[in-house]
Amino acid sequence: MIGFIKSGKLAPSTKLPGSRKLSEDLQIHRKTVVAAYDELMSQDWIESIPAKGTFVSKNLPIIKAKEFQHLPDSNTHSTVGFDFKKRDHLFIKGIEALHAPLKVDEGVPDHRLAPIEDIAKNYRNIANKIHHKELLGYGDTYGNLNLRKALVSYLNQSRGLKTTVDNILITRGSQMGIYLASQLLLNNQNTIITGNTNYMTADNTFMEANGIIKRVSVDDNGINTSEIASICQQQKVSAVYVTSHHHHPTTVTLSAERRMHLLDLAQQYHFAIIEDDYDYDFHYSNAPILPLASNDTQGNVIYIGGFTKIIAPALRIGYFIAPKEVVDEAARLRRILDRQGDTLLEQTLSRMIMNGDVQRHSNKVRKIYKERRDLFCNLISEKLDNYFDFKVPNGGMAVWVRLKQPYNWDIVMAEALKLNVAFNPEWRRYDNDNSGHNGIRIGFAALDKDEIRTVINTLEKVMERI
Template identity: 50%
Template sequence: MFPYKTTLKIDKNSKEPIYLQLANQFIILMSEGKLTPGTKLTSSRALADLLKIHRKTVVACYEELLLQGWVESIPKKGTFVNTNLPIIQQLDFTSKINNTLKQKAGFIFYKNDRFPIKDTNRKEGVIYLNDGTSDTRLTPTNEIARIYRRIASKKTIYKYLDYTSTYGNTQLRETLAEYLNTSRGLKITKENILITRGSQMGMWLSSQLLIQPDDIIVVGETNYSSADITFIHQNAQIKRITVDNNGLVVNEIEELCKKQRIKAVYTTSHHHHPSTVTLSAERRIHLLNLAQKYNFAIIEDDYDYDFNYNHAPILPLASHDSNGNVIYIGSICKTVAPVFRIGYLIATEDFVTEASKLRGFVDRQGDALLELTFSEFIKSGDLDRHIRKIIKVYQQRRDLFCKLLNEELKDYFEFEIPKGGMAVWLQLNKKYSWKDVTIEAKKHLLEIGDWKRYDLANLNHNAIRVGFASYNETEIIALIQKLKTTLNTIKKAHD
C-alpha cells in the first residue's frame, strides 16, 4: 500500500485550502510516476482517518483531481489514476522534487556569447567602478511619487489601465515634442516620437529595421560596446573609423561611401562613448551632407545631453537634419534614475510607424501611469530643476575626481578633464595592464569590471571609462586611495 500518511503533508497555517494542498501533492506524485496509471487510490474515508481530517475535505480533493483529468471514478469500485496518463520517464526518484534545482534544459536552444551577463550583486564595503551613471540617491522620489499618486487617484485613470498605443502615451509624446523642440532645437510633433524603455530599445528597434546580414554600419574605432553587440547580433559588417579630439573623422566615412554602400552611421556626437570627446561643428555638417548624398541613416545616441559644465549643450545632429536622415535616441533614465525606463526614438513618421509595429511584438506597450507621471514631471518644470541641481553636484564631483587623479595618480594615468558627461577617459601607463590592475584591485575591495569592452577593435589603447557622478566626496576619496594602493603594489612587483 502506498505510504499516504508519511508522504502527504498538510499545513494548517497555509492560506491554500487543505483539499488543494492534497490535490497538488497527488498531481506531483502522478506526474513523477510514483502513482502510476491505473493505481487505485485509497478510499476517502480511509484517507481522512489516516490524515486526521474531515472526509468531505478528501472528497473535495478527489473531485478536483477528477475535474482536472488526473483520476477517473468507477462506480462501486473506487477512484483510480487515469489510465490514459502517459508515464513520464524519470532518471532518478531518490531526491524530492522541491530539493531539485533545474539547471540544464532538456532541449536544444541557441546561445549567444555576445551578450554579457551583468552581475548586479553588490558586496558591502566594495567600490564598483562604472562608466558614468547617475547618483540614484539624488533622485527626486518625493516629487515623482506625489505626481504618481495624484494621477493614479483620478476617477478617469481606468482608461489608461487597458491596452494602449504601441507608440507610447500620447500626452508624454506631446510633452516631449514641445520640450525637445525648446531644449534641443528639434522640429518635431508627437508623430515623430516613439516612447521606449530606454535608449537601448531604440537602438535595437533601429537596427532591426535598418540592417540585414552583411549591411555595413560605421562606428568609431572606440565605441559604445552595447551598440557594437546590437549591430553584430544583426550580422552587420562593422566598419570602424578613427576617433580623435574632434570626434569621428568624417573624411574616412566619405572615403568609405565612395567605395561601398553604407547603410548607417552610429554616433554619440555630444560626448563620444567611451572617450567623451565632442563631434565638432564642421564634422556634424559634413556628416549630415554625406548622409543626404549617399542615403544612409545616422543613429544619434544622445545619452547624456543634459550634463555640460563648461558651456551650453551643443545642439544634436537631429536639430540640423532637414532630409530625414537622423534617428535620434535618448532617455530620461540617465538623467533621473535607471529604474525609470522611459526613453524615446525620434525619426520621420514612416520610420516611427514601423518601429512602433515592431515594438508591439516584443513589448506590447510601456507603463502608461509612469509615462503620464513623467509627462507631468516635465511640464511642471521639476525635470529642469532636477537637472540644474545635479549639474552643480556632478561638476563638483568631476573637479574633485580629476584633482585627486592628478595629485595622487599622475604617474599612472593620462586623461583630459571632460567638459561634460559623467565619466573620465582614463589611459593607463603602458608599463601596466588593466588585467593586472583588475586582479590586484579585488584584494583592496575595488571592482574594475569588464575593462575589455572598451577596446573591441583591439587598438591596445590601454584606456577605460570611469564614472564619477555616482560617488559622493567621501567615496571618491576612498576610490582614489584604493586605486593608488593597487597601483603602488603593482609597481613594487614590477620593480
C-alpha cells in the same frame, strides 16, 4: 501527488488512500487532504468512482517509474531538451556579478538622487483619478499621447529640434531605440560605421541585426568624418552610429566642423545617422551643444534618447525620433517586440515635464555631478598622476582613464577587489579594434564624495603595491 504521478511512481488507475487514512499517515487535517483531492480532480489528475474510491486518472499516459531518490527537488533543470540559438557575442560578465561593498560603474546616474517623491505624488494622483482608468488598458503602440506632446515642447526647446507628435515613438529606454533602428537598417548585412572605440552594447545590437561594422578613428574632435567619406566612396553605407555629445567611451565632443561634414555626407550618400544622445543634459563647461538632429533638414537623422540618465536607470522611458514613415515602421516592429510601454508611468512623466519637475531635477543633479567630477579629477591628478593619463571631461558621468605601461588593468582590478572596490571586469571590450590603448571608463556620478575618496585611495594603495 502530481510529482509522483508525473514521475511514474503513481501509475494510471492506481487507487489512492482515503482522505481519513491519508490525513492520519501525514498527520495533517482531513480537510487539507479533501481540498488537495478536489484540486487534483479539477485538474484531471485523479478521478472519483462512486462506491469504489479515488484513483489516478486512467486517461494519463503510462510513464516508466523512476527511483524516488532521483526525483527533482523543483522544476528547474540544468540540461536543455531542445536546440536553440546561442548568441555568444551578447555574453557580458558585468560588475553586478562581483561581490564588493563599493562598485565603480561606467558612468550611470546616482539612483539615490532620484525624485521619488515627485514620481510617487504624480503617479498616485493619476492612478486615483477615475478618468485615468483607461490607462490600465491597451494603449497606443507609439506611446502615451500626452507624453509625446510634452516631448515635442521639451525637446524642441531644449535641443533645438523641429519635431512633431508624428515623429516620436516612446520606447523602453534608448537601447530599444538602438535595436529598432538597427533592425530597420541593417538586417540584410548592410554596413554601419562606428568609432574604433564605441559603445559595446550598440556594437552587439548591430551584430545581432546582421549588420557589418566598419570602424573609423576617434580623436579629440570626435569620430573622423574624412574616413567616413573615404568608405562611402568605396561602398554602400546604410548608417553611421554616433554619440556626438560625449563619445562613448572616451567622452570627447564631436566638433562643429565634423557635425556639418557628417550631415553633408549623409545627404550626399543617403545613409542614416543614428544619433544616440544618451547624456545630453550633463554638460558642465558651457551650454549643451545642440544635437545633429537640430540641423537635419533632409530627414537623415534618427535621434535617440531617454530619461534613465536624468532620473534613474529603472525608469525605462526613452524616445525614437525620425521622419514619420520611419517612426511608423519602427512602431510596427515594436508592436511584436513589446506591445506598449507603461502607460501610467508615461502619463506621470508627461505631467512631470509639464510641471517642470524633470527640468528642476536635471539642474539639481547637474550641479552635484559637476562637483563630483571636479573632486574625482583633482584627486586623480594629486594621487595617481604617475600611473594614469586622462582629460577632464566637459560633461557626462565618467572619465576616460588610460593606465600607463607596463601596468595591466587585470592586476589593478584584482588587487582593488581584495580591498573591497570592484571595477568592471570586462574592461577589454572598450578596445573594439584591439589597439591596446589600455583605457577604461570610470564613472563618478553614482559615487558620493566619501565614496570617491575611497575609490581613489584604494587605487593609490593598489598602485603602490604593484
